[in-house]
Amino acid sequence: MTKDEIIQKHKQYLFNCITTYFKDPLVIDHAKGQYVYDLDGRQYLDFLGGIVTISVGHTNEKVTAKIKEQIDRVQHTSTLFPTEAIVALAEKMAQITPGKLQKCFFTNSGTEANEVAVLTARISTGNYEVVALRHGYSGHSQLTKSLTGIHTWRKAGVIPYGIVHAPGPYCYRCPYALSYPSCDLHCAKDVEEVIKTSTCGAVAGMLVETIQGVGGVVVPPPGYFKIVANIVRNYGGLLISDEVQAGFGRTGKKWFAIEHWEVEPDFITCAKGMANGVPIGCTITRPEIADAYKGLTISTFGGNPVTCVAAKATIDLIEEERLMDNAHEVGAHFRQGLEALRERHAVIGDVRGMGLLQGIELVKDRKTKEPAPELVNQVLERLRANGLIVGKGGLYGNVVRMSPPLNISKADIDAALHILDKSVTEVV
Numbered sequence: 001m002t003k004d005e006i007i008q009k010h011k012q013y014l015f016n017c018i019t020t021y022f023k024d025p026l027v028i029d030h031a032k033g034q035y036v037y038d039l040d041g042r043q044y045l046d047f048l049g050g051i052v053t054i055s056v057g058h059t060n061e062k063v064t065a066k067i068k069e070q071i072d073r074v075q076h077t078s079t080l081f082p083t084e085a086i087v088a089l090a091e092k093m094a095q096i097t098p099g100k101l102q103k104c105f106f107t108n109s110g111t112e113a114n115e116v117a118v119l120t121a122r123i124s125t126g127n128y129e130v131v132a133l134r135h136g137y138s139g140h141s142q143l144t145k146s147l148t149g150i151h152t153w154r155k156a157g158v159i160p161y162g163i164v165h166a167p168g169p170y171c172y173r174c175p176y177a178l179s180y181p182s183c184d185l186h187c188a189k190d191v192e193e194v195i196k197t198s199t200c201g202a203v204a205g206m207l208v209e210t211i212q213g214v215g216g217v218v219v220p221p222p223g224y225f226k227i228v229a230n231i232v233r234n235y236g237g238l239l240i241s242d243e244v245q246a247g248f249g250r251t252g253k254k255w256f257a258i259e260h261w262e263v264e265p266d267f268i269t270c271a272k273g274m275a276n277g278v279p280i281g282c283t284i285t286r287p288e289i290a291d292a293y294k295g296l297t298i299s300t301f302g303g304n305p306v307t308c309v310a311a312k313a314t315i316d317l318i319e320e321e322r323l324m325d326n327a328h329e330v331g332a333h334f335r336q337g338l339e340a341l342r343e344r345h346a347v348i349g350d351v352r353g354m355g356l357l358q359g360i361e362l363v364k365d366r367k368t369k370e371p372a373p374e375l376v377n378q379v380l381e382r383l384r385a386n387g388l389i390v391g392k393g394g395l396y397g398n399v400v401r402m403s404p405p406l407n408i409s410k411a412d413i414d415a416a417l418h419i420l421d422k423s424v425t426e427v428v
C-alpha cells in the first residue's frame, strides 16, 4: 500500500478516537535500534519509543531471537496450563521488585494491570473507595478513565463512582501556590483531608504514577510517597504504584521509580517497557493480598508464553548490559543539555524528569506560565521534519515528552539536543 492509501484506510476503518500525531501522519514502515523509518526510507531518531515502550532498541536481536524460538515451540496455552515461560518471568519479577511483592497476575496492557490492582485492593481490604491523583493517566477502560485526572482522556460519559482525586504533586504549577521545600509537602499531607472529606473514611487504596507521564512528566518532590503511603494505610488502604511508564530502569539506577522515594508499595503495576513492545501487563503484590482474590478468573492471553519470554529477555538484557546505569548516566547528560536549552529559549518554562524520562514544558511567558500548546504542535512538526520523534503531554498539551531507549548513547542525545535547539529556534 502507498502512504496515502494507508492514511485513507486508517480514517475509513478505525475509530476516529484513535488519534495520530502530525498534520500529515507518519506511517512507520520499519525500525531498528534507536531509529524508525517511514515508507520512503527516511530515518528518524525515535525519542518516544512507541509511548515509552522500546526499552532496549527496536527489534533488538537478543529479544526477537527468544520470541522466534518460543513461537516455534508453543505460541499459546492460556492461563489454564502452566508453562516454563510464565513461571520464569514471575520468579524474575519477584526478584527485581522491592519489598515482599511476590505474586504476579499477567495481562495484556497497563490498563488491565491497573484494573487487576484496584479490584484486588478492593477485595483484600473490603473497602471500595480509591484515591487517585489529578493529572494522572491510568488507561482506556471505564475504571481507568475514571482514575485518570485529565479531562481530555476522560470523555465518553465516564462515571467516577468510588474514586476521588487528590491535588497532584505538580511543583511547577503547585495547586496550593506553595514552593518546595517550604511547602512542607502540603500536597502529600492533604491526602488525609481528601480521604476525610470525600470518602467514607476507609479506602481500598490509592493509585499513583511515580512519575506522571501523560500528565507531562510530573515528578513528585522527595518525601512525597512516604507521607502518602502512611496516610493511605492509616485509612485501611493499599498503595498501588503505577510503574507502567517509569518502571524497568527508565529512571536510572533502580528497577522501579518508587525505589527512589524509598517506599515499598503494596502493588506495582507495569506494562510498556517491560517487553520492549510486545503486549504485556503485570500486577505484582504480596502473597496475602493476591490470595484474597478468590473465585474463577482467566486472562486468555495474559501470561502468554511468547510475551513472557519477550519480557524475560528484555529484563535480562537490561540487567546484563547494566542499562539502569546507562539510564542514570546518559539521562544526567540529557538533563544537562535540556537545562542548557532552557537558558537559551524563554519558551521553555520547566525541565523535569528522571533518568531517560524527561520533559520540557513550553509557556508563552515565564512569569505567568501561560501554557503554549500550539507551540508544542509546531515544535513537534519541526522536530519531525528535522528527524526527531518525541511525545506530547500535560493537562494543557504543552509538554514535550522524551523517552529514548535505555541503551541510547551520549552521541545520540547530543544529536537530539541539536535538533531540539534548531526546531525551537525555527518556530519562536
Ligand SMILES: Cc1ncc(COP(=O)(O)O)c(C=O)c1O
Residues within 6 Å of the ligand: 051, 108, 109, 110, 111, 112, 114, 137, 138, 139, 140, 209, 213, 214, 242, 243, 244, 245, 271, 272
Ligand atoms: C502510567 C500509565 N498507566 C497505565 C497506562 C495504560 O497502559 P496501556 O495503554 O498499555 O493500557 C498508561 C499508558 O500510557 C500509562 O502511561
